[in-house]
Amino acid sequence: MLLKYFYDDKLAQASYLIGCQAAGEAIVIDPARNIKDYAKTAKANGVKIVGVTETHIHADFLSGTRELASRFGATLYLSDEGGMNWKYRYAPGYDHVFLKDGDTFDIGNLTFEVLHTPGHTPEHISLLVTEGRLSENKPIGIFTGDFVFVGDVGRPDLLEKLAGVHDSSEEMTLKMFRSLQRFKQLPDYLQVWPGHGAGSACGKTLGAVPSTTVGYEKLTNWALQYDTEEHFVEAMLTGQPEAPTYFSMMKRLNKDGTQLIDEIEAPNSMKASLDTVETWMKQGVVVDTRPVKKFAEKHLRGVMNIPYNKLFVNWAGWLLDYDRPIYLLASEKYVEDILNDLRSIGLDQVIATMDPNVTDQADEGDKRLMNYKELTPAAACDAIRTEQVYVLDVRYESEWNDGHIPEAKHIMLGYLPGRVQEISRDKPILVYCKTGRRSAVAASILHANGFEDVRNLIGGYDEWVKTGDHIPTS
Amino acid sequence: MTSIQVISSIISGGIVGFVLGLLGGGGSILAVPLLLYAVGIQDPHIVIGTTAFSVAVNAYTNLIPHARAGHVHWKSALYFTIPGAISAYFGSALGKMVPGKQLLFFFAILMIVMAVKMALPKKKTNQVIESRDQSNLLRIIIVAILVGLLSGFFGIGGGFLIVPGLMFAMKMPMITAIGTSLFSVGTFGLTTAVNYSISGLVNWWIVLEFVGGGILGGMLGAYIAASLSKRRKTLNYIFSGVVMTVAIYMLIINAKALHF
Structure with a gap:
């Protein structure tokens, strides 16, 4: 058996090439749009990419499924669960197999068994892998996609926030709860290969370790510590990060198919x-x-x-x-x-x-x-006291809730272009984030929107807290 | 040619250039009726050969600023233009063979199609094509051949067909589709004009006056467009109405001539 791990640092996204050297066949799971690495790895290991699958319709990156099917003639293995609204509309243009809970398919000597695990999305599936026949051997591991991560589970609130499916968050959370009960029934030794690592906006507390086991997650994953639905719902829906605006476009493109890179x-x-x-x-x-x-x-x-x-x-x-x-x-x-x-x-x-x-x-x-000044915390403090600057905080909501400059107005950077009209035009603007990098992007957006006097806090809120003991924060 | 004709062809050119500058397209469709009824050229084939040449000059002139801004995708432009120009040659040969009145009758129908298209709300630009059987190249060649044929037959640039054609076949953003289309429009127009001029069906004096007027009108149109950009929709409706009216008039008088 061959298992290769691919990780896109920038998107915190994991994909896998798994295959059987004896048969010279492999399948790619949750591919990114740039498929060069899969092609290279398959070639180096003497396997042909005959299949491609994804655990769900992704929202955070553009899938490479269509690229692989076009380039290698790979068969698509895609979820047929989750109802009418969550069908892959481009699939009929390629060799494809639609999968339901309990279905199995083979790649060389490997058998994949489909588990419908809704929660993050309605159509989400996980794939249980067994070497050889199901009746003779025990499974080795499970590809969980955005169902179970290391230390976290996929957020169930995106559907409501992005696709505008009203009041779906709670319903999806309950589905997640039930899927997790199923996960708990899996043997403890089973390896877990998730779709994301730390930094992804598909959950809130994702770990940085690439893989885990069912047993370890049962011991340590916060989401597997609940036995009642209502407590789980509350814990699940608090503290989720802002849903990036581009996610809804990704979902649409990944469902309908988009152009190939060569085009x-x-x-x-x-x-x-x-x-x-x-x-x-x-x-x-x-x-x-x-x-x-x-x-x-x-x-x-x-x-x-x-x-x-x-x-x-x-x-x-x-x-x-x-x-x-x-x-x-x-x-x-x-x-x-x-x-x-x-x-x-x-x-x-x-x-x-x-x-x-x-x-x-x-x-x-x-x-x-144009140019803008960078202010040290001390200079910024002076400016706030004497010059009456308008203070703008562009960090995530959770960071804002953990403490901020009292005079500040909060607009998360991602929402700034749509909300510049809320900012006063009479005063110079002092913008800050955690380290001074996001606020620099914000400064450029303010400049582009006609704000003449913009200043950036060097070192951001971290530096402000470190050097400004005298400054009261709320 | 009388001096009245000289003046009226300069003014006609000015109107066409003005509309082009104001709306960014569609002006050429008015060139044919203007040359026919305002300047008073009798032979419809000379009218079409002459407009085709003017269209080419216009398009190539507009191509320059677009190329400078990087809005021309040259590879796609060539893929589209070469088969399209070959097809435009055959289209124009066909157009020469069709009797003038009939050609004008068809032209009026084309004008109505365009007028309706202009008045309709613009669709969203992101189209999804769910097919793997047609490669991009095949798709572009098919579209190019069809557009080239039509363009050659009527002596028009075909920009209003090429822009959506490029967006469909090459999935280009609108601005690059416009920039890239100008290369094709110019070349299709030139192909038609060359084919017509071989048969002596281009009036070079009118070309000169028409293009000269067009440059002046174009500058005025572009200048006004900047201050009227919010009323673009209304301008489209007005233009669409004018084209429609002229088209119906042409339809009636040419149908009479055809004894329909």
């Missing part, structure tokens, strides 16, 4: 020109991917700063529209990686790119140039 024509790489950037700003959104420090010193009026780092794709998903053209200011060497990141969540409409040194073409004093 997207690469964006044009344009010569640096300020006039061109101005044309772009009329057509869509111009994203400056430079690091925060450089952007703060000097940037063009109207561009949005999403620094290219590990969090880029998350904030791109929160802040960019799917039906607006995207233009990138990014140096040549990062363009390919940035495009891959954007495509991993289906942001395919990058029209053109340009080197960010275009900013240097504007002379000092050019009205098209």
Whole structure:
């Protein structure tokens, strides 16, 4: 048996290639859209990708299922549970098998048994793997997708928050409770291979360890400690993070199918020109991917700063529209990686790119140039007392609830573009987050929306708390 | 040519350019009735050959700023334009063979289709195509051949068909589809014009006056468009109404001539 683990750090997303070397066949479970690594691994191990499956219709990344089916002619194994609204509409274009609870299918010498485990989503399935025949051998492990994670379970409130299915959170939580009772019946030795790790917005307390066992989760996972439904419902629905806005688009694309990566024509790489950037700003959104420090010193009026780092794709998903053209200011060497990141969540409409040194073409004093000041906690404290700055906190709600600057107004960064009108235009704005990075993105959004005087708190709230013992916080 | 004709063809060009600048498309559909009834050119084939050339010049001129902004996908542009231009050649050969009055009758029908299309609300741009049998390339060639044929037959650019065609076949965003389409529109128009000019069916003086007027009108249209952008919908309705009225008039007089 062959089992390979793939992990996308930026999306905290896990996928697996599992196969049988004897038969030379393998299946990919919950593939990401970029399928190069699966192809490479299959080739290196002498197996052919004959199947592809997903545990549920994903909301947080664009699935590579269609890519694998198109490229390798792999058969789709997809859930047929969960009712009419949760069917894979692109499946009929390919060889496909729809799966119900209790169904089995083989890949080489491996047998997969389907368990319908709703809760995170209505159609969610888990796959129990056995080497050889079910009657002769015991299962080795279970692919749980977004059902059971290490130390957590998949959140059941996304359907209500994203798909607008009213009052579904409680119903889904009850389904999760029942699915978990089923999980508890599985043998303790069974290995558990989940779909996400720490940092995913599909749960709240996901662990960083790649795999676990049924027995260990029964001992330690908070969600498996409840015996009554009502206590479970309450615990499940409190403390869930904000649901990223792009999740609903992902669900739709993953259900209906989207274009293949090969079908997207690469964006044009344009010569640096300020006039061109101005044309772009009329057509869509111009994203400056430079690091925060450089952007703060000097940037063009109207561009949005999403620094290219590990969090880029998350904030791109929160802040960019799917039906607006995207233009990138990014140096040549990062363009390919940035495009891959954007495509991993289906942001395919990058029209053109340009080197960010275009900013240097504007002379000092050019009205098209802007910058913002970075304030230390002490300076910020002065500013709050003397200058009457407007303080804006852009952190997640849970962070805000754990403590914040008393004068602050709270708008989570992801909601900022839609809520700028709530912010006063009479005062300079001091924006902060935990470390000063998210607030830099916020500063750029405020600049692009016509706020002239924006300041960023260096080191963020962490630094504020550390250095400002004298400052009262609420 | 009389001096009145010179002036009226400059004004006609100005109107076409103005509409193009104002609405970003559709102006060429008015060029045919303007040359026929305002400038008073008798031969419908000369009218179509002449507009085709003007359309080409217009499109290539508009292509420049789009190319500078990176709004042209050149690979897709070539895939679309080469089969389309070949097909436009056959389309224009067919158009030359059809008697003038009949050609105008069909043209009026095309105008009505366009007027209706303009008045209808725009659909959302994200279409999902659920098929694996047609590769992208095959899809684009089929669409290109159909659009090219129509474009050559009527001597129009076909931008109103190419933009959705590119969005459908290449799944392009609207702005790149517009930029990329201008290359095809120009080339299709040029193909038709060349084919017509071989038979002496292009009036070069009118081309010159028409294009000159068009540039002036285009600048004025673009200038006004910037301040009227919120009333774009109303402008579309007005234009659609004008095209519809002219089309019905053409339909009636050409139907009479055909003894329907």
